[in-house]
Amino acid sequence: MDGRALAPYEKSLSTGTPLQLRHGDGRTITLDVQRWLAAADSVDLDVIARATSPALDVGCGPGRIVAALTSHGRFAVGIDIAAYAVALTRQRGMNALRRSVFGTLPGEGRWATVLLLDGNVGIGGDVDALLRRVMSLLAPGGRLLVEIDPDDTVDECTLVRFAVRNEPLGPSFRWCFVGLGGLRSSARRCGLVVVHAWRSGGRHFAELRAESTP
Numbered sequence: 001m002d003g004r005a006l007a008p009y010e011k012s013l014s015t016g017t018p019l020q021l022r023h024g025d026g027r028t029i030t031l032d033v034q035r036w037l038a039a040a041d042s043v044d045l046d047v048i049a050r051a052t053s054p055a056l057d058v059g060c061g062p063g064r065i066v067a068a069l070t071s072h073g074r075f076a077v078g079i080d081i082a083a084y085a086v087a088l089t090r091q092r093g094m095n096a097l098r099r100s101v102f103g104t105l106p107g108e109g110r111w112a113t114v115l116l117l118d119g120n121v122g123i124g125g126d127v128d129a130l131l132r133r134v135m136s137l138l139a140p141g142g143r144l145l146v147e148i149d150p151d152d153t154v155d156e157c158t159l160v161r162f163a164v165r166n167e168p169l170g171p172s173f174r175w176c177f178v179g180l181g182g183l184r185s186s187a188r189r190c191g192l193v194v195v196h197a198w199r200s201g202g203r204h205f206a207e208l209r210a211e212s213t214p
Helices: 003-015 033-037 042-048 064-071 083-091 120-125 127-137 180-189
Strands: 019-023 028-031 055-058 076-080 096-098 111-116 138-148 155-164 167-178 192-200 203-210
Touching (some): 003 083, 003 155, 042 192, 055 064, 076 083, 111 120, 120 127, 120 167, 127 180, 155 180, 167 180, 180 192, 180 203
Parallel strands (some): 055 076, 111 138
Antiparallel strands (some): 019 028, 138 203, 155 167, 192 203
16 A cells, blocks of 8 residues: 555544545445544454464554453564554554564464454555455464444445545455355365354354364
């Protein structure tokens, strides 16, 4: 992602300003920045109860998931390409690195859990590429915990921009939106299988493992 595209996101994290993702056709999605800045809620805690150590939170934002994992006895590290998000995570006393998931990372092939929450399955604008990268990060028998679109039929990769009050800001970047159906299709192409899917608090999730995992 062009670093300039991150500026509205980082400003929203610093000020709490509402933020949207705007599709090229004018559709907008409101991002839940206030929830990201708060402590993990009951839905988040239900997700992290399924995580084992060591855990990698991809696109950790301001660090609520890393903090919750750590407070529940898991060793966790967050990564994010936004410098301000990493700084906020570190201010919580948590482990965080300013890295792209597609770059070199510590512990490759040894993470027991990788998390893609808050829409982060869209990172890079190519779900297959992201899932294959996660496969290379996971230890044998490891699991991917991913948050997906509430609409099972959604499967779209497109150009989006951040927006405030429907006014687009910064350059466009590629992002994906995927529901359970699209996730299952991508998983099959990447040697993963959805072993469990669930809904909680209006949010939808899935757990994936390598097809060869018992």
